[in-house]
Amino acid sequence: MALEGKVWRYGDNIDTDVIIPARYLNSFDPKELASHCMVDIDTTFAEKVQEGDIMVGGKNFGCGSSREHAPIAIKASGVPVIIAASFARIFYRNGINIGLPLLEIGDDVEKIHADDRLRVDPEKGTIENLTTGDTFKAHPLPGFVQDIANAGGLINYIKSKK
Amino acid sequence: MGMNMTEKILAKHAGLASVEPGQLITCKLDMVLANDITAPPAIKEFEKIGRPVFDNTKIALVPDHFTPNKDMKTAGLTKAVRDFANANNIVNYFEVGHDAGIEHVILPEKGLVGPGKLTIGADSHTCTYGAVNGFATGVGTTDLAVALATGEAWFKVPQSIKVNLTGKKPKNINGKDVILTLIGMIGVDGALYQSLEFAGPGVAELSMTDRFTIANMAIEAGGKNGIFPFDEKTKEYVEGRVKDYEPVAPDADAKYVRTVEINLSELKPVVAFPHLPGNTKRVEDIGEIKIHQVVIGSCTNGRLEDLAIAAEIMKGHKVHKDVRCIVIPGSQQVYMEALEAGYLKTFIESGAAVSTPTCGPCMGGHMGIMTAGERCVSTTNRNFRGRMGHVDSEVYLAGPHVAAASAILGRIATPEEVE
């Protein structure tokens, strides 16, 4: 299913402490986490993000702690997919496990800018920059990891295998 | 084809004769860990699966981040962990006080992790246990929830980087200088999705404390895990603590994607500048940087040897009048041993505040949060923006030697500068 949305563009090494600072980890309610998402580097995000907007980062997106609160905060902000040059590995697992597609596209990410409009098909891994006309292809998910993503996350996947 | 240490542990736990990088496998787990931040959401997910816990002896629950609880909300989080532990007869639940402390200090201390064992933890610094020749890596709460129910987790076998250590460790150099130097060399994503395997004659130079500090920060280079070979020092540490362990050694023809060389003899005390652990600089090159706070503790440097190093430098000196120095032993056992060795007396006499074991300020929880414009030299492992409080505060990462010297001089300093 193709998604279409406006880009929130961030740089390299976006860490989990800026995605959701530790001072807000006294809750794991997705809506509450979303209300503080990215505040330490972008006070406008939580306020202005629209359902369907797409987050785009540089290298090593999501580095730092294992807090699943981070991808949950982004997902609960209404963002249906994250695109980056590369993802930190725990964040990557967490995204797949909670059913938030993460697309890795390497240096092509330089061709996506703030406020561009993208059309993204997470299952096919295709990205179209409607603003510039560029198209990109993400690295496919390997083996049963694709099955986990298709099931909508790890809990559904495990339950379906019971 | 030969296997390295990480591949051997993963293959064995997957029930396979061999594995290779890139392969997707499902492994049986020897220990599953969570803390007061990550356990509550994991418990909620676990309940959706609708199965009992896989083994009540192979789960460790450690409320250490916001404890002793700093407010009502965090008291609620800890209560959820405690109630779950009671309801499921979790043997390794570590209540504040008692024989508890910071998760990555106490799990090795109690022998719950060891050579050849496979551990996952819903905490990124779970990689600490590579110091005792185990495979250990951090995961999120959903992986943890599934592990609680099934005792299994999926992995992609990582490629491995060999870190070849040579030379002699000079005086006033410790594990923190080694790992900050390494991250400075390869970058904060230098080992992304990869394993760091330590090797070479320099390994024998490193104490177990050095190895815990180094393995702890493998994640700061993006690594999936960091692992040390098993030697006499490992044996001495795990004997009597760990049951049924099976050390692993790399085959002579084990494969590595690359080798990074570090000559210990050439190391100097270093500090990582804000806001990345890879912004490593030699302390002798940085000029005068005034500080307001020093934190000595955490799962990186909160062990007895770390406190011994700091106490030796601080003995007979006073903490600089413009500095708050906060010392946090990593566990009750460390606390008691530091008390008996006289280190705590040294700290208190010098004007430091000594806290009960907790993560505390390390991740901006409590016990030393900074306001705008403040600078801290900290023996912790992350200096991300806002990590210890205000977004306009700064954390400089260093070992206990640099932290202690800086506390006395009121600026970032080497131990040699303390008369």
Ligand code: SF4
């Ligand atoms: S001491 Fe710091 S890094 Fe270690 S577990 Fe606690 S919060 Fe995490």
